[in-house]
Amino acid sequence: MSRFERRGYGSFRSPERFRFCCVQVLRSMVAALCLFLFVAGAAAQDDDVHIQPRANTDPKKPPDANKVADNTPTPEGGFKVRGKPIRTDVDLVLVNVTVTDDWNRIVTGLEKENFTIMEGSQPQEAKFFASEDAPISLGVIFDMSGSMSDKITRAREAVIEFFKTANPQDEFFMITFADRPELIADFTKSVEDVQGKLVYTIPRGRTALLDAIYMGMNKMKDAHNSKKALLIISDGGDNRSRYTENEIKSMVKEADVQIYAIGIFTPNPSQPEEAAGPALLGDVTEVTGGRLFTINNPNELADVATKIGIELRNQYVLGYRPSNRTRDGRWRKIKVKLLPPKGLPHLNVFAKTGYYAPSQ
The missing domain is CATH 3.40.50.410 (von Willebrand factor, type A domain)
Known part of the structure; x- marks a missing residue:
C-alpha cells in the first residue's frame, strides 16, 4: 500500500487530485439543491395565482372607459332598466312617477318626451329617465x-x-x-x-x-x-x-x-x-x-x-338638475305634468310634491 493510501486518500494518487474531486462533488450538490428549491417555489406559486390587470392603453380614458354598460335583466328579474341609467348626484333631484288611467290601471310604455317637470313656476329639463323594476x-x-x-x-x-x-x-x-x-x-x-x-x-x-x-x-x-x-x-x-x-x-x-x-x-x-x-x-x-x-x-x-x-x-324615474342652484334649505315645490301620446284617454300622475334644497 502506498503512503497516500495509508493516509486516507484511498485510490487517489495525490492530495491535489483528492481536493479536485471533492470540489466537483460539492458543486454538483449545490446545483442539485438550487434546482430543488426552484421547483418547490414554482409549485407553491401555482396555488396562489395573481393576474395583473391589463394596463390601460389610452391614457385619456379611465380604466373602465372601454366597458359597455349592460342593462340586460338579471336571471332573477331583479333590475330591469329601459333608458339611461340613473347615477347619484348631490345636485340631482330624482322623482318617482306613477301613471294610471281613470280606472286605476297602471300605464306603462311612456317616454321621457311625455313628461314635463315644474319646480315652482320654472320648467326643468329632464336629464335622466328610466322605467325600472329596481330592488x-x-x-x-x-x-x-x-x-x-x-x-x-x-x-x-x-x-x-x-x-x-x-x-x-x-x-x-x-x-x-x-x-x-x-x-x-x-x-x-x-x-x-x-x-x-x-x-x-x-x-x-x-x-x-x-x-x-x-x-x-x-x-x-x-x-x-x-x-x-x-x-x-x-x-x-x-x-x-x-x-x-x-x-x-x-x-x-x-x-x-x-x-x-x-x-x-x-x-x-x-x-x-x-x-x-x-x-x-x-x-x-x-x-x-x-x-x-x-x-x-x-x-x-x-x-x-x-x-x-x-x-x-311599474314606476317611471325622472331626474333633473334644478335651475335654482341656491342652497338655502327651503322647500321647493315640484309638479310633474303629462304630455300623453295621441289617442290615449285621460291619465293621472302621482309624484312627490317637493323636496328640501341643500343647505350647504
Missing part, C-alpha cells in the same frame, strides 16, 4: 289596535299578498302598533320570516299611528336599496302617539321614502280621531308620491295590497 326596501306598518280585531285575518292576508309581488333583491321589515309601535321583524330578504312573526300578534290597545310612522321612517335609514317605500294598514286615526301630526308631516317631507296606505275606515265614525284618519293618511301619502287607498270591506284588502305592490314596480 326596494319595504317597511310594513301594521295596525294591531283593538279595533282591528274583526279585520285582522283579512289584514294578515293583505300583507302576504303584498309580499308576493316582491323580487329576490328586495328587503323588508315590519312594525306593528297599538299603544306603542314595535319592530317585530328587522330588515330581511325572507318573506317567510316576516309572515311568521305576524301570525303571533294579537289586536289590543289604542292606536299610536304617528309614533309608528316615526319609527318606520327612522328604520329606513338602515335600508340598503336606494328605492324605499312604506305601506301602512290601519282602520283609523291616532289617539295615543307622542309625536304630533305636524312633526310627522315635516319628517316625511324631508325623507326620500314613498308612503302608501290602506285605510279601512268606518263610514260614520263616532270618534274625532277616526273622522280625522282619512285626511291624516291622505296628507302623509300624497306629499311623498304615494297614495291612500280607502276601502269599506276588509275583503278588498288583499287585492289592494297586490295593486300597490305592482304599482311600486
Whole structure:
C-alpha cells in the first residue's frame, strides 16, 4: 500500500487530485439543491395565482372607459332598466312617477318626451329617465289596535299578498302598533320570516299611528336599496302617539321614502280621531308620491295590497338638475305634468310634491 493510501486518500494518487474531486462533488450538490428549491417555489406559486390587470392603453380614458354598460335583466328579474341609467348626484333631484288611467290601471310604455317637470313656476329639463323594476326596501306598518280585531285575518292576508309581488333583491321589515309601535321583524330578504312573526300578534290597545310612522321612517335609514317605500294598514286615526301630526308631516317631507296606505275606515265614525284618519293618511301619502287607498270591506284588502305592490314596480324615474342652484334649505315645490301620446284617454300622475334644497 502506498503512503497516500495509508493516509486516507484511498485510490487517489495525490492530495491535489483528492481536493479536485471533492470540489466537483460539492458543486454538483449545490446545483442539485438550487434546482430543488426552484421547483418547490414554482409549485407553491401555482396555488396562489395573481393576474395583473391589463394596463390601460389610452391614457385619456379611465380604466373602465372601454366597458359597455349592460342593462340586460338579471336571471332573477331583479333590475330591469329601459333608458339611461340613473347615477347619484348631490345636485340631482330624482322623482318617482306613477301613471294610471281613470280606472286605476297602471300605464306603462311612456317616454321621457311625455313628461314635463315644474319646480315652482320654472320648467326643468329632464336629464335622466328610466322605467325600472329596481330592488326596494319595504317597511310594513301594521295596525294591531283593538279595533282591528274583526279585520285582522283579512289584514294578515293583505300583507302576504303584498309580499308576493316582491323580487329576490328586495328587503323588508315590519312594525306593528297599538299603544306603542314595535319592530317585530328587522330588515330581511325572507318573506317567510316576516309572515311568521305576524301570525303571533294579537289586536289590543289604542292606536299610536304617528309614533309608528316615526319609527318606520327612522328604520329606513338602515335600508340598503336606494328605492324605499312604506305601506301602512290601519282602520283609523291616532289617539295615543307622542309625536304630533305636524312633526310627522315635516319628517316625511324631508325623507326620500314613498308612503302608501290602506285605510279601512268606518263610514260614520263616532270618534274625532277616526273622522280625522282619512285626511291624516291622505296628507302623509300624497306629499311623498304615494297614495291612500280607502276601502269599506276588509275583503278588498288583499287585492289592494297586490295593486300597490305592482304599482311600486311599474314606476317611471325622472331626474333633473334644478335651475335654482341656491342652497338655502327651503322647500321647493315640484309638479310633474303629462304630455300623453295621441289617442290615449285621460291619465293621472302621482309624484312627490317637493323636496328640501341643500343647505350647504
